[in-house]
Amino acid sequence: HPPEALEHAAPAFAIGRSHCEQGNPGAGRHPRSTHGYDVIDHATVNPELGGEPALRRLAQAARRRGLGLIADIVPNHMAADPANPWWRDVLARGEASAWSRHFDIDWQPPDPALRGKVLLPVLAEPYGDALANGSLRLLVDPASDQAELETPGGRYPVASASLPRGVAAQDLAALHDPSTQTGCERLHALLERQHYRLAWWRTAPDQINWRRFFEISELVGVRVEDEGVFDAVHALALRLYAEGILDGLRIDHIDGLASPGAYLRRLERRLAEAGAARPAACAQAQAYVVVEKILAPAEVPDPRWRMDGTTGYDFMDQVGALLHAPAAEAPLQAFWQDVSGDKRPARTQLVAARRRMLTRHFAAERLALVRSLERIARLDARSRDWSANAIDCVLSALLAAFPVYRSYRS
Structure with missing residues (x-):
């Protein structure tokens, strides 16, 4: 957080940048953690980076350069560590813990x-x-x-x-x-x-x-869809926005949340309430909000999501495609087949790899879904005869061929 950090980004400011992205302000798990994705305390600015005083000095130094700060926050998960x-x-x-419903257990x-x-x-x-x-x-x-x-x-x-x-x-x-x-x-x-x-x-x-x-x-999932949990997770970021320290938020792993659309609507309301208290010198129409979203080919974000855009992974993918020669696909595939001995088409290998992940790495999660679907099936006379094994077979086939990152409930 030291203001001197701005000097390292001086070339970027010279080309018209308006904001700096500030890593997650929540306290990190490891003493030398700088990425902030292993949060142990949503209410405290990471002391390893100077704490809140250093963040305020950074914001002041940025303001003097005509810059604002956007914080990267992680509502989806926290560190599964006793330091949390x-x-x-x-x-x-x-x-019996007051926090037992804060986590997705x-x-x-x-x-x-x-x-x-x-x-x-x-x-x-x-x-x-x-x-x-x-x-x-x-x-x-x-x-x-x-x-x-x-x-x-x-x-x-x-x-x-x-x-x-x-x-x-x-x-x-x-x-x-x-x-x-x-x-x-x-x-x-x-x-x-x-x-x-x-x-x-x-x-x-x-x-x-x-x-x-x-x-x-x-990293353990957090039930941020619960309003009380949402408020506990976002209290620090909302206060820093209200005080003019932050101008916006970058939401990490939006697709990990139960309902991204509902989350963004609630966040918009909370930011608007906090924005009413911002100092006159930091007044702005609304907070700038972008989400980390992995878009499948031809997928576009839901226009109903209350946000200003994504972090640009789709743009990076397009730029990367421009830098790769399409003619290299055939020799690379031939090389892979020679090294691996696997002559199957790439699509066949992809489906097999997904099935392997479902059975070897996500068996507990897959079977939990099967149990949930079986309970639902038992509620209807037309589907009550579907066995857990049949549901598992269909679910595994569906997930192995799933064409997008995730689905959304309407």
């Missing part, structure tokens, strides 16, 4: 052992191996007497109600020492009483019970 206070509270309290999955829990596929090895070799250990903070579970990848909260009664805090670690058989058994029993289930990272494709950003298990 919302996520940590969910791990500690389960469905299936609290009643088919697996009875996972009901009321969150799958945590964070282990580098199978759970049984990690338990047996001492990779999992119970720690107790001597200052607060708070218990935590230490894993090679991080520390996770332990529900206070799950701890044995009548045992002094300083004795808990020894009681659950995994180096002894009894201690290992006690530790396993304690972990079974948590609101999460530790698991090998490879279990995620088959067993995950919460929405991820694609197949990235470090």
Whole structure:
């Protein structure tokens, strides 16, 4: 955020640029994170980049150059990390957490052992191996007497109600020492009483019970379609817009949201309300809003979406096409066929690759869709005989041939 950063972009300003894009102001997960897509706190400007004071200095320096700031915000997901206070509270309290509905979690999955829990596929090895070799250990903070579970990848909260009664805090670690058989058994029993289930990272494709950003298990989906969640996620950006620090927003991964159209309508209303409080020196008719949208060939954004445009991926694709020689397609395909030994047409390979992704990487998500469709089918006499297997076959075929990025409900 330092104002000196503007000097690196001086050549761009010289050709008539009006705004700078500011990375997500929300606090990032990793100490050296600069991309901002792994948000842990929507209410705080990233302290690793100087915090809100540095952002304000940057905005002032930009104004002096006749420039405005556009913030890149991420409403779709947050870091699935105990450093995220919302996520940590969910791990500690389960469905009783005030934040349990902020995340897109299936609290009643088919697996009875996972009901009321969150799958945590964070282990580098199978759970049984990690338990047996001492990779999992119970720690107790001597200052607060708070218990935590230490894993090679991080520390996770332990529900206070799950701890044995009548045992002094300083004795808990020894009681659950995994180096002894009894201690290992006690530790396993304690972990079974948590609101999460530790698991090998490879279990995620088959067993995950919460929405991820694609197949990235470090990013958990946020239910921003809920008005309360929307307000919590956008409070900082709206305040900075009202104060004239920001002039607009770039919405990351709009297609991850349940209803992009409804989201943009609500955002427009909130920005208009915030805009009424902007300083006179920063007055503008409306906020500038663009969305990150991957358009299929011949696809155009819905004209009903309340936005000023997309981030231009379609334009970049067209520019890239101009820089590629069409005559190179045949020799490149011949080279690929020679290297891979696969002589099938490109379209056939594409469908096969999609089917492989559905079965190997998104099995849990696909089967969740199958269960939802089966419940719907049972409500109508004309479709109640459709089995889960039949629905799965049709759904997989449809997704493998899907011609656009996603569909939208009207």
